[in-house]
Amino acid sequence: MNKIPNRRATRIRRHIRLRTHLEGGPMRPRLAIFRSLHHVYAQLIDDASGRTLAAASTTDADLRKSLKSPSGAEGAAAVGKVVAERALKSGIETVVFDRGGFPYHGRIKALAEAARGAGLKF
Numbered sequence: 743m744n745k746i747p748n749r750r751a752t753r754i755r756r757h758i759r760l761r762t763h764l765e766g767g768p769m770r771p772r773l774a775i776f777r778s779l780h781h782v783y784a785q786l787i788d789d790a791s792g793r794t795l796a797a798a799s800t801t802d803a804d805l806r807k808s809l810k811s812p813s814g815a816e817g818a819a820a821v822g823k824v825v826a827e828r829a830l831k832s833g834i835e836t837v838v839f840d841r842g843g844f845p846y847h848g849r850i851k852a853l854a855e856a857a858r859g860a861g862l863k864f
Contacts, residue, residue: 757843765789766838773825773837773857773864777849782818784825784853786837796832798825818849822856829862836863 747755766772771786783799798805798821800812805824809817829837844850858864 753843755843760840760843764838764840766840770836770838771795771829771834772840773862774840775842775844775850775853777818777842777844780813782812782821782849782853784821784857786825786829786834795834796825796828798828815849815852818853819856822853823860826857826860826862830860835861839864 764772766787766789768788768790771788774785774787776783781800783797783801785797786795787793788795800806800809800817800821802824805817805820806812809820811817829835839854841850841854846854854864
């Protein structure tokens with residue numbers, strides 16, 4: 743058995759550890775972030791009912807047209823702004839931030855700061 747964990751397994755362990763403390767409800771949903779090698783995804787999730795209330799990603803058609811590169815901090819900031827606008831449109835002002843086990847820097851930080859700048863509170 744391999745004793746050296748790979749990066750994905752380590753991130754998933756961190757995410758599970760974080761999720762024991764985080765829970766989103768209908769009034770304050772969880773802003774879940776996932777970043778792949780090329781894209782960034784954000785969802786507002788009501789954990790009580792298991793529903794996604796709003797979502798945005800760099801794979802959205804309108805964002806793809808406006809972005810030079812979807813994989814950078816610029817793309818993550820655009821996703822943060824769009825998900826915050828969609829949340830405010832559906833009456834959600836405060837969220838619980840779930841960074842998905844990723845370190846809070848780079849694209850994750852850019853998304854969070856853009857969401858805060860667009861009016862989302864967390």
